[in-house]
Amino acid sequence: MSVTDNNSPAMPAETLPNRRGRSRVLVYGALALALTLTACGGSSPDTTADQDDTAAASSAASDVTQESDNSTGSAASGAPTDTDICALVSKDEAEEAVGASLEDGESKGEIQLVGLVGSCVFRGTDASQGPTVVNMIVLGTTVPRSVFDNEILGDMADGQEVAGLGEIAYSVPGIVVLFDQGLILSLQIVKEQVPADTAVLADLLGTALDRADALR
Numbered sequence: 001m002s003v004t005d006n007n008s009p010a011m012p013a014e015t016l017p018n019r020r021g022r023s024r025v026l027v028y029g030a031l032a033l034a035l036t037l038t039a040c041g042g043s044s045p046d047t048t049a050d051q052d053d054t055a056a057a058s059s060a061a062s063d064v065t066q067e068s069d070n071s072t073g074s075a076a077s078g079a080p081t082d083t084d085i086c087a088l089v090s091k092d093e094a095e096e097a098v099g100a101s102l103e104d105g106e107s108k109g110e111i112q113l114v115g116l117v118g119s120c121v122f123r124g125t126d127a128s129q130g131p132t133v134v135n136m137i138v139l140g141t142t143v144p145r146s147v148f149d150n151e152i153l154g155d156m157a158d159g160q161e162v163a164g165l166g167e168i169a170y171s172v173p174g175i176v177v178l179f180d181q182g183l184i185l186s187l188q189i190v191k192e193q194v195p196a197d198t199a200v201l202a203d204l205l206g207t208a209l210d211r212a213d214a215l216r
Helices: 018-028 031-037 051-072 091-098 147-157 198-212
Strands: 105-114 116-123 133-139 170-171 175-180 182-190
Touching: 091 116, 091 133, 091 182, 091 198, 147 170, 147 175, 170 198, 175 198, 182 198
Parallel strands: none
Antiparallel strands: 105 116, 116 133, 133 182, 170 175, 175 182
């Protein structure tokens, strides 16, 4: 199974309507999220996100961290046994899903109050027709369900529920995000600016979820 146009017009991910808010920046703001949660400096990766997206990503991270702190009253009790987010999805699987040749995945992860936060990004080898990206994001491994409901689903009013994926999952064009026992995973696939079909995203995200125990 590979990317289809999902009956949506081709558009760059960075130009998706603003009403999607944080659901959009979950994808391009992965490193910004990690940097915000660590409160450290450093440059972010070269992506197509604009400055507004980065600011919104920082806001999303701050909201998730703050509400998690209020809900739990303490830092995560256990550290993940693995921080290599690229272990969730192989390059071959990413290439099969997107239907294009990809560079090796780049994994970035940090242990934070909400557990592991970071991303694994596979970029297309040919960007002549527009960017091709498979981006696997972990937004925490010990996140209270209330935080997910308030800070993620609260900004996906235009999303569609995806059945049979974790405890709960929602999609917007080119993105699926799920919650399962404290773990938040998000996957974006775009081929030459065309968002992937939800079925493609859900299939690959389900594979990633099956492998996620090492990250908890």
